[in-house]
Amino acid sequence: MCYSTARGDTRSASQFHTNCDHSGPNLWITRIKYSSTEKIIGGYTRLSWDRTDQYMPSYDTFLFQTSNNEWSRLAGSGTVSTFTGAIYTYNSYGPTWGQGHDWHVSSNMQTGYVNFGHTYKCRTGNYGTNTCRNDFAASYSSWSIQEAEMWVEHQTESTVVSG
Numbered sequence: 001m002c003y004s005t006a007r008g009d010t011r012s013a014s015q016f017h018t019n020c021d022h023s024g025p026n027l028w029i030t031r032i033k034y035s036s037t038e039k040i041i042g043g044y045t046r047l048s049w050d051r052t053d054q055y056m057p058s059y060d061t062f063l064f065q066t067s068n069n070e071w072s073r074l075a076g077s078g079t080v081s082t083f084t085g086a087i088y089t090y091n092s093y094g095p096t097w098g099q100g101h102d103w104h105v106s107s108n109m110q111t112g113y114v115n116f117g118h119t120y121k122c123r124t125g126n127y128g129t130n131t132c133r134n135d136f137a138a139s140y141s142s143w144s145i146q147e148a149e150m151w152v153e154h155q156t157e158s159t160v161v162s163g
């Protein structure tokens with residue numbers, strides 16, 4: 001585990017990148033809350049996060065949500081069929097998935113927005129609709145991350161883990 005709010009890691013993109021960049025394949029799991037609705041959502045990618053400002057291609061990246069028993073949404077299966085933007089790496093952002101920022105975690109690692117359906121397929125509704133966004137995260141941007149963890153397959157010597 002390279003990042004955990006439960007462990008006491010600072011809720012900042014800087015801490016996330018310090019702990020998790022260049023660590024190889026990873027699994028991001030969050031418990032989000034919107035009003036009285038809680039959901040477990042997350043994502044997996046074989047790519048490493050880093051501090052560059054670019055979209056990264058991958059066929060082995062997916063998002064999931066346990067509330068609707070949806071375990072995968074393969075990159076490129078959405079309205080805009082593209083594998084070129086599976087994740088977006090940027091030093092001021094938390095994990096960001098999809099070329100349309102289908103799921104973006106802000107620098108405070110507590111908030112963000114869901115623009116689902118661009119790179120990752122909507123289960124219900126279409127890209128840009130509240131039906132699609134709300135199905136995945138209960139709201140476009142009014143949700144908050146209650147807990148978050150990033151697990152990596154292995155950590156390099158340069159990876160620093162606090163706590």
